[in-house]
Amino acid sequence: MVLALLLTLGTQSTFAGEYGPAVEGEWVVVDAEMPEDTGLSGCSATYLQDGVVLPDLPLFYTRIVPDAAWGTQEMVDLIVESARHTRWLMPDASPIIIGDLSVRYGGFLSGHKSHRGGVDADIGIYRRGRWQPTNRFDDLSAKDFDPEANWLLISTMLQTGKIDMILLDRSHIATLRSYTVKSGLLTAEEADYIFVSDGGSAHWERTGVIRHAPGHKSHLHVRVLCGDGSKAGG
Ligand SMILES: [Zn+2]
Known part of the structure; x- marks a missing residue:
């Protein structure tokens, strides 16, 4: 599966915030071969999520x-x-x-x-x-x-x-x-x-x-x- 990775270039990038600009810096999209995301995940012995x-x-x-x-x-x-x-x-x-x-x-x-x-x-x-x-x-x-x-x-x-x-x-x-x-x-x-x-x-x-x-x-x-x-x- 080709996963689009967003990489940010520049040193002052921020995520979209309520007040500031959405993004500072330059965003580029990079295609990279990544393993298939199976949707399978870890779990806990002490609490139950998504039971x-x-x-x-x-x-x-x-x-x-x-x-x-x-x-x-x-x-x-x-x-x-x-x-x-x-x-x-x-x-x-x-x-x-x-x-x-x-x-x-x-x-x-x-x-x-x-x-x-x-x-x-x-x-x-x-x-x-x-x-x-x-x-x-x-x-x-x-x-x-x-x-x-x-x-x-x-x-x-x-x-x-x-x-x-x-x-x-x-x-x-x-x-x-x-x-x-x-x-x-x-x-x-x-x-x-x-x-x-x-x-x-x-x-x-x-x-x-x-x-x-x-x-x-x-x-x-x-x-x-x-x-x-x-x-x-x-
Ligand atoms: Zn038992």
């Missing part, structure tokens, strides 16, 4: 608290696309439970350390039988956790390329890792790249996309990247 509400699509998912279902465009797109794809892969599965994203303009949300910038969402996991409750999260034991259904959901999300990280309890991570490697869906090397199953408290700083965090036996905490692919800033 989008997750639409009500009961065939695909249920929102527990619609007032806390605001996110960035990337987050909303991720949930809709993943839920749609997951339903196509598993038409017999129950709709996914969607917990809190963020409130309309972001900021503090009761019960969470994060969920302030529209880049975090709590998403239900499948109990064996591809089943999720309709309006709450239930802690699942390792034997209740459905590795096949949950891997379909998670891998669908990963394939969008929009995921920064996913937090989940280490027992479920271990189950997923074992399932994907034993069934040949991932090599051990690929699994090591995706899963961090050894826990640790500083989970926000860990490498690996899927990481342990306490309090995540009932749902995934998903953080998305910004539209330009960067991580959400402060």
Whole structure:
């Protein structure tokens, strides 16, 4: 795309003001080859600008608290696309439970350390039988956790390329890792790249996309990247 750049020559140029002359100095137009402007931008983990509400699509998912279902465009797109794809892969599965994203303009949300910038969402996991409750999260034991259904959901999300990280309890991570490697869906090397199953408290700083965090036996905490692919800033 050819972008017209306005360059000013001279030392006393000013922008158009209410009182003074529009421009002092000499303006020239220069054509320069610039990268295509994608319109994609960075985002914040602490406030939400240009938030989008997750639409009500009961065939695909249920929102527990619609007032806390605001996110960035990337987050909303991720949930809709993943839920749609997951339903196509598993038409017999129950709709996914969607917990809190963020409130309309972001900021503090009761019960969470994060969920302030529209880049975090709590998403239900499948109990064996591809089943999720309709309006709450239930802690699942390792034997209740459905590795096949949950891997379909998670891998669908990963394939969008929009995921920064996913937090989940280490027992479920271990189950997923074992399932994907034993069934040949991932090599051990690929699994090591995706899963961090050894826990640790500083989970926000860990490498690996899927990481342990306490309090995540009932749902995934998903953080998305910004539209330009960067991580959400402060
Ligand atoms: Zn969360």
